[in-house]
Amino acid sequence: MKPLILLLALAASAPHLLADELLPSWKDTGPKKAILAFVEKVTKEGSANFVPVPERIAVFDNDGTLWAEQPLYFQAFFVFDRIKALAPQHPEWQTQEPFASVLKNDLKGVAAAGEKGLLATMAATHTGMTTEEFSQTVTDWITTAKHPKSGKLYTEMTYQPMLELLTYLRANGFKTFIVSGGGIEFMRPWTERVYGIPPEQVVGSSGKLKYEIRDGKPVLLKLPEIELIDDKEGKPAGIQSHIGRRPLMAFGNSDGDLQMLQWTTAGAGLRFALLVHHTDADREWAYDRQSHIGKLDKALDEASAKGWTVVSMKDDWATIYPGEN
Incomplete structure (x- = not known):
């Protein structure tokens, strides 16, 4: 069963x-x-x-x-993956924090950006789209994304x-x-x-x-x-x-x-x-x-x-x- x-x-x-x-x-x-x-x-x-x-x-x-x-909270991994996916459209992120640290997988650098940096990453990955578009993006990610330590799907x-x-x-x-x-x-x-x-x-x-x-x-x-x-x-x-x-x-x-x-x-x-x-x-x-x-x-x-x-x-x-x- x-x-x-x-x-x-x-x-x-x-x-x-x-x-x-x-x-x-x-x-x-x-x-x-x-x-x-x-x-x-x-x-x-x-x-x-x-x-x-x-x-x-x-x-x-x-x-x-x-x-x-x-x-990290699993939604943070979603944010990081979205930043990496969107990076080709934003060449300025290569030097702009905390995006640069995300692209280098530098968690300490991301943390150093504090709340202001966090809000910047959320705005870049969670806004400027319709609710339907965001829902589909989340659905696609959570269907395939895996935890970096366990290798399991987050779900x-x-x-x-x-x-x-x-x-x-x-x-x-x-x-x-x-x-x-x-x-x-x-x-x-x-x-x-x-x-x-x-x-x-x-x-x-x-x-x-x-x-x-x-x-x-x-x-x-x-x-x-x-x-x-x-x-x-x-x-x-x-x-x-x-x-x-x-x-x-x-x-x-x-x-x-x-x-x-x-x-x-x-x-x-x-x-x-x-x-x-x-x-x-x-x-x-x-x-x-x-x-x-x-x-x-x-x-x-x-x-x-x-x-x-x-x-x-x-x-x-x-x-x-x-x-x-």
């Missing part, structure tokens, strides 16, 4: 499965037990903790929570335990959303195929759009102006603007998710917050407080203080990526 078909079959029967048959890639440790116990409480009709289906909202960060994020570096969790929650009446610092137009072309999350349930950083008529047809043009940075304090704002309900469950992995978890757990009644802690240097990466990507410091302390669930990838996940033991 193909993996997707198997997951759908599990989803259909999830309410009737025994606990050890649910979330099979999760070890039978505290985090799995906490998830199953919470879902049972809020979905049991007649109980004091019952939550109606329309209010069962679960939000997930993407980078480092649903798929890997080292040594093969999703976390099997989280794919099972998404399926399990939806089988129990939850609507699952991505709330990520990544670009909303970068994620929407592929999240439904990879996660089962449709584009209207994706919240991310976004730029302004402009309506135009081109060749007699209406289009939306991507502009080099920021609408929302969906990170840190921006995540609760993005949730309110796009979803309009406070989540019942929130899942993240870094300090960039702290405010989303705080906002979720501040709601009335039972709430659930979980952090994915990258502790497995053999099967993935091990990093937290000192990492330049996915730094987990303040959120880890708050999780300890407030009793949020923390998943150790090494200790709590039997499998990391799909198709691996």
Whole structure:
């Protein structure tokens, strides 16, 4: 049976499965037990903790929570590949930073350009085209591009335990959303195929759009102006603007998710917050407080203080990526 078909079959029967048959890639440790116990409480009709289906909202960060994020966010690799593809049209990039560093694969030089340099690369690769053109560019890239270390397609570096969790929650009446610092137009072309999350349930950083008529047809043009940075304090704002309900469950992995978890757990009644802690240097990466990507410091302390669930990838996940033991 193909993996997707198997997951759908599990989803259909999830309410009737025994606990050890649910979330099979999760070890039978505290985090799995906490998830199953919470879902049972809020979905049991007649109980004091019952939550109606329309209010069962679960939000997930993407980078480092649903798929890997080292040594750089995957959208950064997309930006780099686009700069290299467009370089013949921009000879000035050979000497103009941070483009020159990108073309030389000099990550330190790219980092030295700071936020201003980052915004310049985003403007060069993400704007000045229609939303349809950008969506096709992303689709073409993510269908073939491979991670420089693992050699896997980026979509093969999703976390099997989280794919099972998404399926399990939806089988129990939850609507699952991505709330990520990544670009909303970068994620929407592929999240439904990879996660089962449709584009209207994706919240991310976004730029302004402009309506135009081109060749007699209406289009939306991507502009080099920021609408929302969906990170840190921006995540609760993005949730309110796009979803309009406070989540019942929130899942993240870094300090960039702290405010989303705080906002979720501040709601009335039972709430659930979980952090994915990258502790497995053999099967993935091990990093937290000192990492330049996915730094987990303040959120880890708050999780300890407030009793949020923390998943150790090494200790709590039997499998990391799909198709691996």
